[in-house]
Amino acid sequence: AQTVTQSQPEMSVQEAETVTLSCTYDTSESDYYLFWYKQPPSRQMILVIRQEAYKQQNATENRFSVNFQKAAKSFSLKISDSQLGDAAMYFCAYRNRDDKIIFGKGTRLHILP
Amino acid sequence: EAGVAQSPRYKIIEKRQSVAFWCNPISGHATLYWYQQILGQGPKLLIQFQNNGVVDDSQLPKDRFSAERLKGVDSTLKIQPAKLEDSAVYLCASSRDYYSNQPQHFGDGTRLSIL
DSSP states (O other), X not given: OOEEEXXXXXXXXXXXXXXXXXXXXXXXXXXXXXXXXEEOTTOOOEEEEEEETTOOSOOEETTEEEEEETTTTEEEEEEOSOOGGGOEEEEEEEEOTXXXXXXXXXXXEEEEO | OOOOEEEOSEEEEOTTOOEEEEEEOOTTOOEEEEEEXXXXXXXXXXXXXXXXXXXXXXXXXXXXXXXXXXXXXOEEEEESXXXXXGOEEEEEEEESSSSSSOOOEEOOOEEEEXX
16 A cells, blocks of 8 residues: 655744755555645645656746655655745645545644744 | 635534535536545545545445535535544545546635534
8 A cells, every 4th residue: 555654744944945845655656646735724735746757857836846756755845945925734645546645644844034 | 717615614513413514626627535634634535536426435434424426516525423533624625637647626624623
């Protein structure tokens, strides 16, 4: 069975600095999708970035980028120029060929002014 | 486009009572998901519909939880009778395609408190 592990329950970063959130997953499949979602206190889950496993190029969305290491089964999220609005829970998610989506336990990110 | 609509936003009931949640997905989205998110954890899939058929309900406690998606559009999730451990946020999500890079779109969730 697939699993998703986020080993950092909480992290803090100074405003304008860069922070990296870790995610590892376990799977025997070669074809899948990976996502990072953000959940602010308002509770709505918002997609931050996505990565197709067949693509070697790391995805980038403005200040957000990923480091996808398929062999190591690692999918970390880098947030550059952190802003106060980035404070939230961040969830890593894995989507398999049966369309089952598995979430990690999340990392709570604090932005220090 | 309008997002995923859920109601109510909050619900407080006593244990052994029943409760129902409603979800209206984004128009045209064939796949609908119900998740349970316990405080401090990631969402756990309860049930997944593709149109009006159930794709996965392996983690749905069927002795007390039920869900339906009549006509393949909106959906209701019911708990009867509720237990203390059912206190959680119930999230509904929809997706345009089955197994694709298209993300799930989530509603605001319903926070359920069991007294």
